[in-house]
Amino acid sequence: MRSDEETKRIVFEAARHAFAVDGYAATSTEELARRAGISTKTLYRLFPGKAALFEAMCADRLERLLSDVNLQANDAVDIETGMGAALLACADLALDPEVVALQRMVLQESAAFPDLAANFYKNGISRTAIALAGWLRAQVKKKLITIDDVDEAAGMLIGMVASAPQRAAIYGGKPLPTCKDIERRARTCAAIFLDGCRPRAP
Incomplete structure (x- = not known):
């Protein structure tokens, strides 16, 4: 059994590809569930709707990128x-x-x-x-x-x-x-x- 966090990662990856290829409007929640290999019931349990999924996907990806952004002041330079x-x-x-x-x-x-x-x-x-x-x-x-x-x-x-x-x-x-x-x-x-x-x- 996968954890919810692991399942979310798989959904985010599927959503990134689907949104990039087909666009937001043309991508259905059923298609997203199919690409992620989960049921629509599981998808809706994790995300109330497509908009919530998109927001969570952006936040997750940007959080990962921002975590690599080091803006700490360095007194040595x-x-x-x-x-x-x-x-x-x-x-x-x-x-x-x-x-x-x-x-x-x-x-x-x-x-x-x-x-x-x-x-x-x-x-x-x-x-x-x-x-x-x-x-x-x-x-x-x-x-x-x-x-x-x-x-x-x-x-x-x-x-x-x-x-x-x-x-x-x-x-x-x-x-x-x-x-x-x-x-x-x-x-x-x-x-x-x-x-x-x-x-x-x-």
Whole structure:
């Protein structure tokens, strides 16, 4: 006998593939149960409906990805290196192929199912910004940077490091940047944020 947690993992895996291939609206709970190898009765016992399953699936996947995002302040590195590493962690999450695929599906289905977008934002996008704001707040306390509104700054930074490549992939059909490209982008964004881009006076 499988535990409920193990069964949920199997359902999440089946749901990810089904939603990615067929879309949210076209995927029935019966199809999800069949793909997971369980009865619809078991599926409904674990999840009240398809919307609850989608929310739980997103939360589970993003939780796993977020657990790998280390934004702990490291006193052994300078602020430029630390900010570059923090932005790289956020960009790696935002530009993960599975996260981008989920975002593409949410955008396609959001008009008919507005709760999908709200849940994706709550479970993913906002949590990444909160984590980065916490890192920025720690740097402010150490007097390494001065920011009036760390939450606003976190949103600006994530937009700068990840939004353009995301849009290019979702709307323009462009490939996602390579790991090397993401690293370079994170370093550039950190430098622009910390130093600006006006030429220094001689």
